[in-house]
Amino acid sequence: MTAANHPLSRRPWRGGSHGARMGACGRGDPFLLHLLPEDMRPPDSFVAETRRHLKGCIDHAATVILRELSLDPQLAQAADAIDPASAWTSVERFPALIDLDLLDHMRARATVRLLTDAMARPGSPPEGAEDLAPGWLDDPEQAVAQDALALLLARSRWSEALLADAPMPLDLPAEAYRSLIWVAAAPIARAIAAMAAQGPERALALVNAAVERLIARHDEERGPQVRARRLAHRLLARPDPAAQAAQALETGDMLMFAALAERDLDAPMDAILAIFWENDVARLAALLRALHCARGAVGRLMDCVPLVSSHSADLLATFDLTDEVTAVERLSDLAIAPVLAAHLSVLEGARG
């Protein structure tokens, strides 16, 4: 199985905003990819990075679940006999275990990691990009600088995991964390039920209780996304907050950019980041225009976007042709509830 034909590279039938964001093709068919035109297939880099985050999180989740189960004398023996890697094996066999919201979250993480690293990559920056704007690490306000540092450290763990092949930190927002833990717990529970001396129903009840205890201890505030939101919230008190997202793009801090966009556009961060991996370059240009991004930063971003999206249109030219009125209109659907967008996508697909 390659990155290109992996089930996690599933793409929607239609390239539109809702369809792409919500993964309108639904669960299941890995062959769908082969029916799509070449320019709609996600880049291998993006598929691989998404899978790396998901696998890293599943592996880590399985480890902590088994550790939790081993604390229960009634489950300890069975838990010790289970290989944490079996959770990921199950996901590969049954990709429908992955909730689409969880998949979108992993895509968001992959987008942040790939684009942030690429935007900050030393070497040959494009013309006009030599003077990167300072971030908030050196901010004179101590609380802001501390938040920025905490965010940097949290986000950098996503890259460290790559180097050390270590489990991905379970620093997800609460909804995604709960979804992830139950995905990893399902094959473990099945295995324990099969070997439990006290009977499968009793074993499942014990596993359920242990996993709920584990979930209850989660603190989403340690994760980079919530930290970025927190910093965005703190920066709201600064003069001219509407210019901050553009500043984040200048520094190549894509997570901070997404958090500030979420704040300013009143749209979910994952939906903001989805715009980068959708194949709708007009929508991406609209996002950048609506947030008053500088042309130079857009030009640098254009060089990096192919890591996550396979559209071939000229982002910078599209940006130049997008006025603010069009941009606001094009982004107005961001305020639509994801569930409604998903339903609309289904209806649209049925009609088309």
Add this chain to the structure above:
Amino acid sequence: MSSPLTSIAGVARAVVGADGRLLSADAALLDLQRAAGGDDDGPIAVPQLAAVVVLARKLGILLSRPVVAATEDRDLRFWVRARPEGDNVHLAAFDWVETPLHGAASDPDREADLAMLAEGWGWQVDTALNFLSAWSDRPEAFELPRAGQSFAQWFQLREGEGGAMPILSAMLAGHVFRDQPAVLRTDPAIRFRLSGVPIRDALGRIAGYRGRAETLAEQAEPGIAAGDGGENYGGLEFGRHLDRSLRLPLGRIIANAETISGKLEGPLRADYAAYAADIAQAGRHLMALVDDLADLRAVERPGFSTAREALDLADIARRATGLLAVRAADRNIRIDVPAPDDSLMAVGEFRRALQVMVNLIGNAVRYSPAGSSVWVRADILGGMPALIVADQGPGIPAEDQARIFDKFERLGRSEDGGSGLGLYISRLLARAMDGDILVESERGQGARFVFTLPGPAGLPH
């Protein structure tokens, strides 16, 4: 709303019970609860905060989220930690940031009030900037946007003073805006000044905008033609706008009602079909009124004049009769017209003469009893070419005969579908062509209208 909120600092705590009601709260959160219309021991009244509590209980996880409370005069943002403990959820709110509403340094309430009290017609759009509705308490010289039409495709926004586009920053931030210049995209001569206020849903998210569009004094932009044929009246192409704002929607009403009454799209209860027929009839009446008003506007304009061309009055009589044949057939009225080879030459403007005859014959059909006859003759009367329309209706008493040519005069008949403008306009048209319209009638003896025009003798060759 009282404003202790400005003094909020540090951490404010609260506990929410299993039923979503406040069990306890620090003063700052209690103030916010009251300001949002909630009771001290009632359900959480701040929508986003309530949503966080529900989510924390559902997930069983400590949540750490930003919350926006949109009060009447400001957006109040704070950070909240929601920790589920047993059946309760413990809240800790801190990092409070107040954002005054856009342009509201002086008085945000006043800004919102001014936005909604602005002159003009009202509109409401959803988050996709599509119109949900538009309304006006007076006729507008253009068709109001329909539900589903795009705001950006209907309005063309213009820069204000100093290149400002207040609507953009306001909509991005969910604030009130005022004084946004715009023009009607299909007719840039029609200019507006827009104002709007955000609408929020139960979770405090923007659900759309509601506002007013003040129509500014009409002023043709450079390059915008004023219209041909001297139709521009008071700087406004009245007929064109009337067409857009009344004829088009009326035409749709009539067409749809006729489709329904004709049961063209399936069976329908007879009474419903009858209602639809009534609607269609009322629509046609309104359409006729619109036409009359447009004509009235034209003929009353100072300097109104008509063309001078050779006319065959017999031909005009036949054409006008043809236009009214269906209406006459509906009432089983026979119209006796000049023979096809009859001809009577006169001088006037063809379309105006035809308009006069349509009015005269139409009146005869309207007021004649069903199954009767209407006669149309072309003849020379008093040395002038004339068309005579005679009917078998109730007739017009001598004392009313002068009044029937007055504007809006309908001789007390209110249910006949007329506007009271037809004869007034027709006589003005006839006189503009150096002719006239006279009436001869007696009560119970029918009516005879004579439409005269100059003969062709004076027509230059």
